[in-house]
Amino acid sequence: MIDPESFRVRSDGFRLDRIDPAGNGGIDKEEAKARVAERNARLEVLQELLWADGRHRVLLVLQAMDTGGKDSTIRRVFDGVDPSGVKVAGFKRPTETELAHDYLWRVHPHVPADGEIVIFNRSHYEDVLVVRVHGLVPEERWRRRYHHIREFERMLADEGTTIVKVFLHISEDEQRERLQARVDDPAKRWKFAAGDLAERTRWNEYQAAFEEAIQETSTDWAPWYVVPANRKWYRDLVVLELLVQTLERLELRYPPAADGIEDGFVVE
Amino acid sequence: MIDPESFRVRSDGFRLDRIDPAGNGGIDKEEAKARVAERNARLEVLQELLWADGRHRVLLVLQAMDTGGKDSTIRRVFDGVDPSGVKVAGFKRPTETELAHDYLWRVHPHVPADGEIVIFNRSHYEDVLVVRVHGLVPEERWRRRYHHIREFERMLADEGTTIVKVFLHISEDEQRERLQARVDDPAKRWKFAAGDLAERTRWNEYQAAFEEAIQETSTDWAPWYVVPANRKWYRDLVVLELLVQTLERLELRYPPAADGIEDGFVVE
Secondary structure, eight states: OOOGGGGBOOSTTOOGGGSOTTOOTTOOHHHHHHHHHHHHHHHHHHHHHHHHHOSOEEEEEEEESTTSSHHHHHHHHTTTSOGGGEEEEEOOSOOHHHHTSOTTTTTGGGSOOTTOEEEEESOGGGGGTHHHHTTOSOHHHHHHHHHHHHHHHHHHHHTTEEEEEEEEEOOHHHHHHHHHHHHHOTTTGGGOOHHHHHHHTTHHHHHHHHHHHHHHHOOSSSOEEEEEOSSHHHHHHHHHHHHHHHHHHTOOOOOOOOTTEETTEEOO | OOOGGGGBOOSTTOOGGGSOTTOOTTOOHHHHHHHHHHHHHHHHHHHHHHHHHOSOEEEEEEEESTTSSHHHHHHHHTTTSOGGGEEEEEOOSOOHHHHTSOTTTTTGGGSOOTTOEEEEESOGGGGGTHHHHTTOSOHHHHHHHHHHHHHHHHHHHHTTEEEEEEEEEOOHHHHHHHHHHHHHOTTTGGGOOHHHHHHHTTHHHHHHHHHHHHHHHOOSSSOEEEEEOSSHHHHHHHHHHHHHHHHHHTOOOOOOOOTTEETTEEOO
């Protein structure tokens, strides 16, 4: 079926525009949806096992252009998964207090504990993306951050966190349609911000910023995966396959039963 | 007078046992005390200026053997300094929640904001000191932390934090006397823990751990200073000179007056 590793960013010559946002891996929608249901059930089991095992931490970083589908990916991929062991941390415009500290300061408190899955909806990568595109700090300053971020993630990984980073890749046309849908649908209109259109004029600058950030920070210990995301059902499937494969590799196991319980009976 | 830079750890061949814990730099107690009062007054002014300026962050890391004088150094050096802009963060035995995360997780939230001085009373260095001496994690794991710590401090420095790290260096005899004083003095007895004596038997192991940690992590952006600390008045003076010099170098300035205030008059 789908090999999630084929979406991994490996080489120095990474080019975002060589990846088709409309890709579907030769799978049709019905087939994908059936597989999504099956993989989602598996994720549910694996998450409980991760929690019971209690020796690993999993961090999923989600980034995308506006309307790229971060919120709906989280909702659909983790549908039915026990929210006790899964936390979502969203990072919007930083507060004044956050800006008075280094840019990793607001992120670090939210990294996963033993047994947890944490999803970053946006992340420290905004500090080399929006900050770069809007010139909020000088280039020499944001450019150093690639190194900081690699090292921050290396520390997390060394200390027991499995990190998976996903860029949901949509096309410019797809973004236009999704923005139009937000305007047209009363139930989605609240998500539409006037700033969205201004950001849209910077499409190429954002693509360049993403391309470089992904290339500079896709490491052995915290790889980036670029997932074609025009088709939501294909996007969901790829992210699920990636998460399930990542958790399967951890060789999770239930801890031994407590003393006093033998062969399934409580011993008194 | 005293050049704080002479206490800075620079070379690869750093040896802790070549530094005399009883050193006094040729200064006598009276002279030192007068100078301490004068430098303390200057620190008070500089801290207010740091706060008003609002563009810099200062982190002082204090480490020492047990009874090395961390608490009393903080009390005496910062005597009279406005506590609104100075925060002390102490790091004792980690909680269960802290242990479920990477070892920098509990430290990072306490780093200084713009305009602040933060003092770490113990710090992330415990994770290459007590953790090493007691074998709490395998060697290959704590050894990697030297690199993490260098990079964590580099990130803080790149983003605007001035870092000064001080090891208060006492002798084994001095420690014995101070422990005895804790036992003898009813007002100090509460500070005496039975574990202190057990730790004392590991004196050489701790010295070796400190020596290596200091050598591995004394960098251009976060230097270590080894301060002779048998004589409290000399220790206080050296730490004060170091802090004052560090703050003077920042070229702090008061921000311009608000609009409507000209030449010292409120303009209506």
